[in-house]
Amino acid sequence: MTFNVIDTVTEAVERLTTSAAAVLIAALTVVGVLQTAALQDILRGFLEWTVELLNDPEVSAELTASELETAEEQINAYISELPLALGLSPGAAALLWLVGFVVALVVVAVAIDTFGTERDGLEGIPTEGVGRKTLHLLLGWIAFGVLFAIGFALLIVPGLVVAFVLMFFTVAIVIDDESFVGAFGSSYGVVRSNLLGAFAIGVLGIVAFVACWFVGLRLTGVLPGVPGAIAADLITAVGQVFVLALITRAYVNATADDTTADGTVDSVGGGSEWAAETESEPRSGTR
Incomplete structure (x- = not known):
């Protein structure tokens, strides 16, 4: 029930250089662009509604002509800086974003299966059960979001604890074919047995993602x-x-x-009743 942090990071970097990772990055990029476009359309709709509100006689009567003109110019300038907006209605844009989110979950399931079995390519990935896993990923994220929001509202720290102990639930759903409830228990079990290692992995993951996000943000200024x-x-x-x-x-x-040693399966998490029964043999391809 333990893992070596350095070996794990090395393996993750190796996976990032495979052809499978390149395809997955491309897929998530396409989904990300569509979701960004959807969000920009939602924002555009809100800004256009704001302009209409400013032109309402009751609202415009409280502003000077100069203030009204300045506000409209600023809003229209912001609208022009939404390059990916497709011109969809807010409702259609929200639907597009939700579809993109579900597709992203499918990509996540494929990625976890690929990295879990150490494939260099996407050939031979089993498609059976992808729908079920995607459903439990969706339900898991909804439940996670609710728990995180409640915990975050309770002085922030409980929300961070929730995020920490459930950091592996997506992997448990895909690798062990668990329900999202069982996956929550499996994640807790792994974290409990590897507090320092899980903390290190969590911090490294956050730092890596934020660094990539920041670089991407800077690119939007260099490449308008x-x-x-x-x-x-x-x-x-x-x-x-x-x-x-x-x-x-x-x-x-x-x-x-x-x-x-006697051939029985030790439940994930050192006795957690939530954890699902694992295979009687170690997974193939793991180190």
Whole structure:
């Protein structure tokens, strides 16, 4: 139930250089661009509604002509800086974002399966159960979001604890084919058995993702318009794939030796009743 942090990071970096990672990065970039476009359309709709509100007689009567003109110029300038907006209605844009989120979950499932079994390519990935895993990923993220929001509202720290103990639940869903409830328990078990290692992996993952996000943000200034927006999503996708590789290798390495000496299976998490029963043999391809 333990893993070596240095070995795990090394394996994650190796996975990032495979052809499978390149395809996954490309897929997440496309999804990211579509979701960014959807969010920009939602924002554009809100800004256009704000302009209409400013022209309402009751509102405009409270502003001077100069103030009204300045406000409209600023809003219109901001609208012109939304390069990926597709011109969709806010409702259609929200639907597009949700579809993109579900597609991203499918990509996440494929990525975790790929990194968990150490494939260099995407050939031979089993498609059976992808729908079920995607459903539990969706339900898991909804439940995680609710728990995190409640914890964050309770003086912030409980929310951070929730994020920490559940950091591996997506991997447990895909690798061990668990429900999101069982995956929560498995994640807690791995974290409890590897407090320092899990903390190190979590911090490294956050730092790597934030660094990629920051670089992408800077690219939007260097490359204005559509090229900058696409480049930002590309760099962000690199960070996402690395984090997926990192947490997948940590979970797989931590649970690879769950079989005890007498051939029985030691439940994930050192006795957690939530954890699902694992295979009687160690996973193939793990280190």
